[in-house]
Amino acid sequence: MTSKYYHWYHPYKPSAPFKKKVAYFSMEFGIHQALKIYSGGLGFLAGSHMLSAFELKQNVIGIGMLWKYGYYDQSRNKDQTLRPDFVEKHYNFLEDSGHEVEVSIFGNTAVKVRAMVLKPEIFGSVPIYLLTTNLEGNDDLSRSIMNHLYDSNELTRICQNIVLGIGGAKLVQALGGADIYHLNEGHALPAFYYLRNQGVGKESMAFTTHTPEMAGNVERDAYALNDSGFFGRRLSEEELMQETGGSHRLSYTVAALRMANRTNAVSKLHAKVSREMWKGHAGSSKIFPITNAQNQKFWQDEDLQKARKANNIKAFQKRKAHLKQDLFRTVLDQTGKLFDPEVLTIVWARRFAGYKRADLLLHDMERFEKLLSNTERPVQIIWAGKPYPKDMGGIGVFDRLVHFTKYRHNTAVLTGYEMALSKLLKAGSDIWLNTPRITREASGTSGMTAAMNGSVNLSINDGWVPEFAKDGKNCFVLPEADSKSPVEEQDVFDSRNLYDWLENKVLPLYYDTPGKWSDIVFKGMDDVLAAFTSERMARQYYEELYK
Numbered sequence: 144m145t146s147k148y149y150h151w152y153h154p155y156k157p158s159a160p161f162k163k164k165v166a167y168f169s170m171e172f173g174i175h176q177a178l179k180i181y182s183g184g185l186g187f188l189a190g191s192h193m194l195s196a197f198e199l200k201q202n203v204i205g206i207g208m209l210w211k212y213g214y215y216d217q218s219r220n221k222d223q224t225l226r227p228d229f230v231e232k233h234y235n236f237l238e239d240s241g242h243e244v245e246v247s248i249f250g251n252t253a254v255k256v257r258a259m260v261l262k263p264e265i266f267g268s269v270p271i272y273l274l275t276t277n278l279e280g281n282d283d284l285s286r287s288i289m290n291h292l293y294d295s296n297e298l299t300r301i302c303q304n305i306v307l308g309i310g311g312a313k314l315v316q317a318l319g320g321a322d323i324y325h326l327n328e329g330h331a332l333p334a335f336y337y338l339r340n341q342g343v344g345k346e347s348m349a350f351t352t353h354t355p356e357m358a359g360n361v362e363r364d365a366y367a368l369n370d371s372g373f374f375g376r377r378l379s380e381e382e383l384m385q386e387t388g389g390s391h392r393l394s395y396t397v398a399a400l401r402m403a404n405r406t407n408a409v410s411k412l413h414a415k416v417s418r419e420m421w422k423g424h425a426g427s428s429k430i431f432p433i434t435n436a437q438n439q440k441f442w443q444d445e446d447l448q449k450a451r452k453a454n455n456i457k458a459f460q461k462r463k464a465h466l467k468q469d470l471f472r473t474v475l476d477q478t479g480k481l482f483d484p485e486v487l488t489i490v491w492a493r494r495f496a497g498y499k500r501a502d503l504l505l506h507d508m509e510r511f512e513k514l515l516s517n518t519e520r521p522v523q524i525i526w527a528g529k530p531y532p533k534d535m536g537g538i539g540v541f542d543r544l545v546h547f548t549k550y551r552h553n554t555a556v557l558t559g560y561e562m563a564l565s566k567l568l569k570a571g572s573d574i575w576l577n578t579p580r581i582t583r584e585a586s587g588t589s590g591m592t593a594a595m596n597g598s599v600n601l602s603i604n605d606g607w608v609p610e611f612a613k614d615g616k617n618c619f620v621l622p623e624a625d626s627k628s629p630v631e632e633q634d635v636f637d638s639r640n641l642y643d644w645l646e647n648k649v650l651p652l653y654y655d656t657p658g659k660w661s662d663i664v665f666k667g668m669d670d671v672l673a674a675f676t677s678e679r680m681a682r683q684y685y686e687e688l689y690k
């Protein structure tokens with residue numbers, strides 16, 4: 144029997160404002176803990192978008208990749224340091240869509256790409272088509288393209304771009320075509336080239352840029368891309384130089400900016416930074432913000448929200464204590480440490496990238512040890528997050544924290560930072576700590592879902608935070624360092640302020656004036672729901688990006 148997902152299909156009639164057919168391409172989707180095809184924030188964002196698109200009855204489908212080993216499973220060596228494990232994944236809830244297309248990769252003109260589909264009734268998302276080359280009939284090299292999300296091999300990454308971009312575009316055409324092809328970051332850039340070759344106009348192409356980090360904006364050797372089939376056909380030398388602006392390297396972001404009809408950044412500050420960053424390139428001056436957001440229904444604890452709606456502080460505190468105990472059972476299981484639900488609990492949890500500064504609290508050990516040993520106003524601190532599996536700098540920071548926390552009763556580093564642990568940490572924390580070097584966090588959404596669960600943001604004023612923050616009223620915001628000063632000076636400046644804010648504002652408020660603390664908690668919940676749910680974001684995409 145032919146799957147109903149053989150054609151463009153939704154289990155509802157699309158709502159009138161959202162009838163335009165949109166195909167949303169993303170390297171990763173964080174839809175559910177059980178579907179391990181995500182690494183972190185980009186996937187969490189894409190997943191929340193797909194959940195809200197379903198709730199709003201939007202005419203959207205997702206196009207992604209079915210990774211054989213996912214990102215990686217985060218385990219420990221004998222001494223508790225980080226060990227990346229790669230375990231084969233299988234999902235019996237995915238259905239064969241009935242579609243198979245072929246792409247040309249590095250001279251292999253018949254690499255098969257099959258589309259599995261995540262049906263809406265499984266996790267409450269719009270249909271998401273997941274591509275795989277791990278098929279009988281493909282050679283081992285072609286099958287291995289799907290092994291690892293963000294494979295460290297550059298040529299494999301190019302192959303992944305082609306499968307997602309060209310394979311995905313061919314699939315969408317087989318489903319009946321789309322009005323808008325939306326690239327979530329530049330990973331699927333070959334889709335734009337393929338569509339252009341097919342005569343699809345610029346008005347059908349939309350792009351979201353996600354990072355102000357140059358390292359996160361992919362550049363590849365133009366000749367390798369041409370040999371690979373990246374452009375959908377072989378370009379002449381003249382055409383190749385035209386695409387690269389006379390360089391021998393192609394910037395995915397610059398190319399997408401030029402080819403897209405409209406491009407959004409992921410916060411107001413990020414839009415400003417991006418326009419300056421890409422100044423002089425076609426499309427750069429028109430970058431506008433659609434601030435990232437997260438799905439309330441998925442991320443917010445329902446009982447906390449009920450207590451907030453009833454303005455019932457006692458019920459809220461009772462539920463919060465219960466959620467802290469849920470988190471602390473994981474702390475006990477992983478580290479053998481008993482945490483106390485009455486103690487202020489600080490969580491730092493996100494990707495272990497250098498600019499995010501997981502170890503900023505360790506900058507002045509004398510002050511930090513004083514903070515940790517304070518018995519009148521005690522603290523508990525938890526770190527969690529995944530470095531890239533071959534990022535030795537990020538792994539080094541993670542391992543340093545493991546060794547630092549190992550024999551201290553009120554500090555812990557947790558492994559397995561995926562969607563389930565993320566929910567536990569956000570619901571079970573009192574303070575959500577965010578410490579990037581300023582202007583280098585494009586948006587950051589973990590603080591949004593933390594605030595939804597009554598965790599107060601203590602943050603650098605970067606990314607989405609300037610749009611939300613009312614210091615001392617709905618969160619705590621640190622003074623701004625000079626982003627142009629040497630990083631060592633920024634780290635000294637930010638660490639001093641972080642200790643000051645904890646010692647003189649956060650801890651006294653939590654322990655000495657619990658009524659005022661509750662006011663900040665509730666104000667944070669109210670303000671984040673007013674502007675930072677993915678329902679708002681999904682609407683804004685239609686109203687501003689797809690028009």
